[in-house]
Amino acid sequence: xxxxxxxxxxxxxxxxxxxxxxxxxxxxxxxxxxxxxxxxxxxxxxxxxxxxxxxxxxxxxxxxxxxxxxxxxxxxxxxxxxxxxxxxxxxxxxxxxxxxxxxxxxxxxxxxxxxxxxxxxxxxxxxxxxxxxxxxxxxxxxxxxxxx
Amino acid sequence: xxxxxxxxxxxxxxxxxxxxxxxxxxxxxxxxxxxxxxxxxxxxxxxxxxxxxxxxxxxxxxxxxxxxxxxxxxxxxxxxxxxxxxxxxxxxxxxxxxxxxxxxxxxxxxxxxxxxxxxxxxxxxxxxxxxxxxxxxxxxxxxxxxxx
DNA sequence: TTCAAACCCGACCGATTCGGTCCGGTTTGC
DNA sequence: GCAAACCGGACCGAATCGGTCGGGTTTGAA
Ligand code: SF4
Ligand code: SF4
Numbered sequence: 001x002x003x004x005x006x007x008x009x010x011x012x013x014x015x016x017x018x019x020x021x022x023x024x025x026x027x028x029x030x031x032x033x034x035x036x037x038x039x040x041x042x043x044x045x046x047x048x049x050x051x052x053x054x055x056x057x058x059x060x061x062x063x064x065x066x067x068x069x070x071x072x073x074x075x076x077x078x079x080x081x082x083x084x085x086x087x088x089x090x091x092x093x094x095x096x097x098x099x100x101x102x103x104x105x106x107x108x109x110x111x112x113x114x115x116x117x118x119x120x121x122x123x124x125x126x127x128x129x130x131x132x133x134x135x136x137x138x139x140x141x142x143x144x145x146x147x148x
Numbered sequence: 149x150x151x152x153x154x155x156x157x158x159x160x161x162x163x164x165x166x167x168x169x170x171x172x173x174x175x176x177x178x179x180x181x182x183x184x185x186x187x188x189x190x191x192x193x194x195x196x197x198x199x200x201x202x203x204x205x206x207x208x209x210x211x212x213x214x215x216x217x218x219x220x221x222x223x224x225x226x227x228x229x230x231x232x233x234x235x236x237x238x239x240x241x242x243x244x245x246x247x248x249x250x251x252x253x254x255x256x257x258x259x260x261x262x263x264x265x266x267x268x269x270x271x272x273x274x275x276x277x278x279x280x281x282x283x284x285x286x287x288x289x290x291x292x293x294x295x296x
Numbered sequence: 297t298t299c300a301a302a303c304c305c306g307a308c309c310g311a312t313t314c315g316g317t318c319c320g321g322t323t324t325g326c
Numbered sequence: 327g328c329a330a331a332c333c334g335g336a337c338c339g340a341a342t343c344g345g346t347c348g349g350g351t352t353t354g355a356a
Binding site: 001002003005008011012015076084085087088089090091093094106107110111113114117118121122125130131133 | 149150151152153156159163224232233235236237238239241242253254255258259261262265266269270273278279281
């Protein structure tokens with residue numbers, strides 16, 4: 001039960017963009033260096049964020065990525081779902097899989113509730129709020145500490 | 149972001165036990181048949197539940213599995229964590245992985261909050277409560293319906 | 297005392313996902 | 327027209343998922 005590295009990197013990448021102020025454009029290479037994320041991997045992640053409409057890409061020399069919306073209107077939920085795909089909690093919650101029961105089973109209600117709560121919680125946090133308490137990742141990345 | 153089939157099967161298996169009344173013992177083969185779960189796979193899952201202390205195993209002829217506690221004192225959270233391992237949400241929340249930051253990053257607080265809420269939600273549901281609204285799985289298992 | 301029933305442990309299996317990497321193509325500014 | 331930058335997708339090794347299997351141990355009963 002974990003989110004992926006990719007979605008974590010996605011958040012850090014967008015926070016980096018957000019810190020540059022409104023309308024700023026940055027190359028994936030530079031963001032990757034500052035956030036200590038493999039640039040080729042971050043590029044793949046940013047393409048997913050672009051497809052989801054969270055970020056706008058500018059091609060060609062002098063290009064890069066820009067936040068499509070002000071950071072106070074991009075939520076943590078949107079970012080992780082754009083990268084990892086929708087949060088289902090149960091395999092059968094994926095419409096492409098489908099439920100195998102005639103009538104609802106005991107699991108349906110509690111997990112649907114848990115899913116709703118989880119998504120609401122992540123939706124409450126915006127990039128603007130997260131950016132306020134966060135410096136670039138590479139600067140903080142030194143040795144392991146035993147938090148949580 | 150999903151729980152595994154294994155934990156789902158674990159819940160169904162325990163519900164089957166719970167429905168048999170206090171102290172009842174059942175063989176994994178029979179439970180597997182009734183719940184439409186591959187018996188060898190269910191056996192593996194029940195061993196994990198036994199190691200977690202949720203279920204007691206009786207070996208030898210006439211043996212089987214019994215609920216270790218009354219179903220109103222076994223929570224959904226306990227079952228899924230016994231089978232799938234602890235819910236971490238972030239890879240770095242796993243103590244065996246460890247956090248790579250000197251100080252907390254922006255992600256720590258929101259995901260810790262989400263994790264707490266998710267676990268509390270699952271902990272609110274007991275086997276007794278789930279069993280009350282649920283017949284054996286195989287009986288209900290017919291064709292796909294498009295419920296969430 | 298022997299036999300079969302039942303759980304126990306761990307190896308193995310094919311398919312999928314994860315975390316990346318790479319390469320050839322396209323768009324753009326200079 | 328050239329270099330900078332994104333784009334799409336193929337590919338990669340490692341890990342996880344969803345099972346399966348075989349052999350070992352414990353036990354009750356004939
Ligand atoms: S009824 Fe059960 S199997 Fe069907 S979607 Fe709900 S949780 Fe999944
Ligand atoms: S500070 Fe960041 S990396 Fe460290 S445990 Fe918290 S979320 Fe994970």
